[in-house]
Amino acid sequence: MAVYPAWATGDIFSASFLRDSAPQIIMTTTAQSLDALDLSGALDKELFFYAQAGAQYLVETYLLFNLVTTDVAIFVQWHLPTGVTALMQNLGPTVTQANMVSRTDTRVSLQAGPGASAHALNNDGLDTAVWGHAIFTMGAAPGNITLVWKPQTGVTGTITRDVGSVMVVTRFA
Amino acid sequence: MPFPDWRAGAKVTPTKLTQMQVQVIRSNATQTVNNSAVITNDSELFVSLAANAQYIVEVHAAFVSNTTADFKTDWVVPAGTTGTRLCVGATNTGTSYTSASDTRARFPSSVFSTFVISYSGDTTPNFIKEYAYVTTSSTAGTLFFGWAQSTATAVNTVRQIGSYMKVQRFS
Numbered sequence: 393m394a395v396y397p398a399w400a401t402g403d404i405f406s407a408s409f410l411r412d413s414a415p416q417i418i419m420t421t422t423a424q425s426l427d428a429l430d431l432s433g434a435l436d437k438e439l440f441f442y443a444q445a446g447a448q449y450l451v452e453t454y455l456l457f458n459l460v461t462t463d464v465a466i467f468v469q470w471h472l473p474t475g476v477t478a479l480m481q482n483l484g485p486t487v488t489q490a491n492m493v494s495r496t497d498t499r500v501s502l503q504a505g506p507g508a509s510a511h512a513l514n515n516d517g518l519d520t521a522v523w524g525h526a527i528f529t530m531g532a533a534p535g536n537i538t539l540v541w542k543p544q545t546g547v548t549g550t551i552t553r554d555v556g557s558v559m560v561v562t563r564f565a
Numbered sequence: 566m567p568f569p570d571w572r573a574g575a576k577v578t579p580t581k582l583t584q585m586q587v588q589v590i591r592s593n594a595t596q597t598v599n600n601s602a603v604i605t606n607d608s609e610l611f612v613s614l615a616a617n618a619q620y621i622v623e624v625h626a627a628f629v630s631n632t633t634a635d636f637k638t639d640w641v642v643p644a645g646t647t648g649t650r651l652c653v654g655a656t657n658t659g660t661s662y663t664s665a666s667d668t669r670a671r672f673p674s675s676v677f678s679t680f681v682i683s684y685s686g687d688t689t690p691n692f693i694k695e696y697a698y699v700t701t702s703s704t705a706g707t708l709f710f711g712w713a714q715s716t717a718t719a720v721n722t723v724r725q726i727g728s729y730m731k732v733q734r735f736s
Contacts, residue, residue, distance in 0.1 A: 395586040399579035413586055450589045450729065479727025481625055481692040483653065488667040501666045502655050504627035504690040504725065512666060525625050525694075527591050527727045562731075564589035 396447070396563045416441060416561040425552045426542070428459065433542035435471055439559045440538035443473065443530050448565035453524035453539065456554040459515045464489075465544035466551065467510035468522065475531020478507030484522035485514035495520045512544065519554050568735045588612065588732040592626075596724045602717040604639045604681060606709040610730045614643060616705040619736035624695045624710050626728035630686025632659060634718035637683040638693065639675075641709040645702025650675045650682070654693035657683040657715070665691035683715045690725055 397409050420438045443449060457466050465487050470478065485492050486499040492514040503511045507526050514520070528537060539559070543551045569581045592609040610624060630636045635657065640650060651674050656662055661669040662685035673682055677697075684693055699708065710730060714722045 394589050394591065395583055399582040401579055403579070413582070415587065448589075448591060450591075450731065477727075479627060479725060481627060481694075483694070486667040488663070491663075491667055499663075499667055500670045502653075502668060502670065502691045502693075503665045504692040527589075527729050529591075562587050562589060564587070564591070 394564045396565055412563055418559045418561070420553065420555055420557045423552050423554050425550050428461070428543040428547045428549045428551050431542055431545060433467070433540045436539040436541065436553060439557065440536045441561045443528065443534060443537050445530055445532050445534040447530045447563055449528045450562045450564060451526045451528065451537070452560040454558045455522040455524065456519040456557050457515050457522060457541070458517070458519050458552045458554055459543065459547070460517060460549035461547055464515060464547045465512040466515055467512050467542050467544065468524065469510040469540050470507040470526065471538040471540050472508055472528070473530070473533045473535030473537070475533050476507070476537070477529045478526055480505060480507040480511065480524065480526040482511045482513060482522060482524045485520060487512040487514055492516070584734055590730040590732070592724065592726055592728045595726055598713055598722045600717050600719045602714050604711040604713045606641060606711050607724065610710040610728065612708050612730060612732050614646070614699065614701050614705060614708050616701055616703050618701050618734055620699040621733045621735065622697050622699050622708065623731040625692060626710065627690040627692040627725040628686060628722060629688060629690050629725065630714065630722040631688055631718070631720050632662070632686065633716060634720050634722050635683060635686040635715035636722050637681045637713055637715045638695065639681040639711045640677055640697070641711050642677045642699070643701060643706025643708070644704045646677060646699060648677055648697045648699040650677070650695050650697045652682050652693065652695045654684040655691055657685055659685060665689050686722060
């Protein structure tokens, strides 16, 4: 059974065991903005967690992005410690401009791939929702797993990850 | 409704503590179907269900296929189990599908073991999300995520590593 911690008769209720048995929920309290011409990407200042070596985590993200310029792409990926393997899945508006009319009328992106590779998603100038799921298997190195986002090449304006974006982290091994 | 229903004086047991936890079943290896449209139980994405219990079960699975074979899904549940799958994935209308990053989507539902749900497949991974409220009868057993090619084709349709099932018991 893939749960963590794995309880056994005689286990002591340590603070760390009890903490580990509850999902972490991180909700952003401050908007974070980036000049859209900065293509290096932003390590999110709130959407990260410390991952233990050898552990496995499920991370669910509910993100709100706002880019003043409409109909442009936002790239989402993860910054990972060495040795992490991951599968990332994101559901949001299509990256194809012609098929993105608005956040209420659009084709979608259903991409899946490794967490360290970016997925492109669209935006209509208002807070646009992106739902994500990622599974991380840690290697021998612990460290922070951090959401990274950046704009499409050539876009101008300000890209903002808004208040109320949420990350739910469940350790399961 | 939380489960177990803790009361003052109740004995804390490993079983009860485990039942409180969210289970995540992650696939550690790919699984391949070639030239078959017969629903096959996933080799890793399955879970044991207790009798007379209720669960929320989610499946998030990524597939590589092609635009001829595509893929389809179903859930196999113990006798008497009831529930409805709520599904999100790429449209099964070939002309409305362009790629994993640009497609119409479908949002169907299906009672267990009644309807399979078909999706467009691609040579790059795209994913499906399926969610169900599951109520078991007096029969315990195993819930399997099942899948196949929509059209039997001599190509590999591959369920990807890292696909997962999330299970929470609540009654």
